[in-house]
Amino acid sequence: MATKKLALNALDLMTTSDVAKELGVTIRSVQLWVDQGALDAWKTPGGHRRISRESFNKMIKVRTSSRKMAEDTTQLKVLVLENDEAMQTHYRKTIEAWDLPITLTLLRNSCQAFVDICLHRPDILVTELIMPDMDGLAMLRALCNAEAFSQMAIVAVTTMSPEEIRQKGGLPKRVCLYGKNPVPFWEMKELMRGLIESKNE
Numbered sequence: 001m002a003t004k005k006l007a008l009n010a011l012d013l014m015t016t017s018d019v020a021k022e023l024g025v026t027i028r029s030v031q032l033w034v035d036q037g038a039l040d041a042w043k044t045p046g047g048h049r050r051i052s053r054e055s056f057n058k059m060i061k062v063r064t065s066s067r068k069m070a071e072d073t074t075q076l077k078v079l080v081l082e083n084d085e086a087m088q089t090h091y092r093k094t095i096e097a098w099d100l101p102i103t104l105t106l107l108r109n110s111c112q113a114f115v116d117i118c119l120h121r122p123d124i125l126v127t128e129l130i131m132p133d134m135d136g137l138a139m140l141r142a143l144c145n146a147e148a149f150s151q152m153a154i155v156a157v158t159t160m161s162p163e164e165i166r167q168k169g170g171l172p173k174r175v176c177l178y179g180k181n182p183v184p185f186w187e188m189k190e191l192m193r194g195l196i197e198s199k200n201e
Contacts, residue, residue: 110134
C-alpha cells in the first residue's frame with residue numbers, strides 16, 4: 001500500500017479517497033465532481049479513478065475563493081422547482097457542496113412556487129418543464145411577460161427535445177435551457193457565480 005501511494009505521489013495523481021479525506025467530504029461527492037467535470041480524472045484498466053493533483057489544487061483555489069465570497073457578499077436566492085424527490089435531493093447536495101453564498105429553496109408544487117416567487121423574488125429560478133400540476137412552458141411565458149420578474153434569471157431543465165419544445169410554442173429567449181441526462185451542474189454553478197458577482201458589484 002505504501003509503495004502504491006509513493007507511486008501515485010510521484011505521478012502527481014490522487015485517488016477519490018485521497019481527495020475525500022483532504023476536503024472532508026464523501027467519496028460519492030468526489031465522484032459527482034468528476035462526473036460534472038470539476039476534477040480531471042480517468043479510470044485505470046481495473047476501473048479505479050485517478051485524479052490529477054493539478055486539478056485538485058485548482059478546486060481548492062475555487063473553494064477558498066467561494067468561501068471568501070460567502071463571507072463578503074449577500075446571498076443569491078435560488079428557487080428550484082422539481083417534482084421528483086430523488087432529483088430534489090441531488091440538487092440540494094450538489095448546490096450545498098459548492099460553498100457559494102446561496103439561499104436555496106426546493107419546491108415540488110408549481111402553485112407554491114408562484115407564491116414563493118411573488119413573496120421572496122428569487123434571483124434565479126431553476127425549473128423542470130414537465131410538471132403534473134401545470135404547463136411548465138406556459139408558466140415561464142407568464143413569468144417572462146411580467147415586468148416585476150424581469151430581473152429574475154430562469155433556467156429550464158428538461159428531458160424534452162428542442163423540437164418538442166418548439167411544437168409547444170417554444171421558450172422565451174431569456175430562458176436558459178439545460179438537458180436533464182445529466183444536468184450540467186458545473187455550467188449551472190458558473191452561471192450562479194456570475195449572478196453573485198453581478199449582484200455585489
